[in-house]
Amino acid sequence: MKKIYIIQSDNYNLRLDKWLRINFSSLKQNFIEKNIRKENIKVNNKKVDSKYKLQIKDQVIIFNYSKDVYFHQKTTLSVKKIPSKYNELFTAHLVYENDNFFILDKWTGIATQGGSKINISIDDIIKNISNKNNLVHRLDRETSGLLIIAKDIETTKYFGKLFREHLVKKIYIATCQGSPKNKESVINLSIPDKQDPKKLLKSITSYKVYQTINNLSNIIFFPRTGKTHQIRIVAKHLGCPIVGDTKYNMQNKYNFEKLKLNAHMINFVFNNKEYEFKSVLPDHFKKFFKKYGLKNIKDML
Numbered sequence: 001m002k003k004i005y006i007i008q009s010d011n012y013n014l015r016l017d018k019w020l021r022i023n024f025s026s027l028k029q030n031f032i033e034k035n036i037r038k039e040n041i042k043v044n045n046k047k048v049d050s051k052y053k054l055q056i057k058d059q060v061i062i063f064n065y066s067k068d069v070y071f072h073q074k075t076t077l078s079v080k081k082i083p084s085k086y087n088e089l090f091t092a093h094l095v096y097e098n099d100n101f102f103i104l105d106k107w108t109g110i111a112t113q114g115g116s117k118i119n120i121s122i123d124d125i126i127k128n129i130s131n132k133n134n135l136v137h138r139l140d141r142e143t144s145g146l147l148i149i150a151k152d153i154e155t156t157k158y159f160g161k162l163f164r165e166h167l168v169k170k171i172y173i174a175t176c177q178g179s180p181k182n183k184e185s186v187i188n189l190s191i192p193d194k195q196d197p198k199k200l201l202k203s204i205t206s207y208k209v210y211q212t213i214n215n216l217s218n219i220i221f222f223p224r225t226g227k228t229h230q231i232r233i234v235a236k237h238l239g240c241p242i243v244g245d246t247k248y249n250m251q252n253k254y255n256f257e258k259l260k261l262n263a264h265m266i267n268f269v270f271n272n273k274e275y276e277f278k279s280v281l282p283d284h285f286k287k288f289f290k291k292y293g294l295k296n297i298k299d300m301l
Contacts, residue, residue: 003065007058009153017050024070040064082128090125102149105279111141145263145279169267172221175260178240179217184208194228203227205234258284
């Protein structure tokens, strides 16, 4: 028996496997993966993977539906309890808030979204405030800096459009080991897709070296695209991986350091008004600058 479900706004951007688990408590993850792989479960009549992010009006089609297999037993809704220290950190790092969105200066060490090894994420915190709040872009767990959070589905869609059309200007600051051959340039690089490593995605990144001392460089990056780990991969490609990057920096000298990458500035237009925000560098950056004779970030921009 075939059954079709139409995705509504309250399930926007939810992973397919999570949507299935929410709606059918009987299903286990291995069953979901197997049936997606065998094309018993499709979206818009197309084969997708379990990580596919559902969009409004998507059709989830279950070709082998039966009430005995796909059933849901209602349980008391459990809201994830957020320890008070995380709520306090969130409030302390809020840069701006209006009726439509938050701007958060994300601290180092907290994931943007949840996962199997993640207890509390920014997504957990904002959903605890209101289920209508949505992330509109991501930062790596160890990357600090500016994050936009939409307060409703219309704002979520608006920012999604801005990002797709590359109308959000972003500037990152990184402290790197070594120095690139050219002091400034534009890098066109193919980056593996996170969901399908065999697929290569085009990325464009401009950069400018601000200072080099003691075989360390402060570099300003201007990403024109927004691919996963883009800045970190570009820095490695340039021969000057980011300090504290245990994934892409094989030099190991500063592995005890936290990642020196900061999403420092963001600029966009919302409802015909231009907004621009700057991050405050975490203390671990400032201590590293002082220890190795690097200039403070506020002198760079």
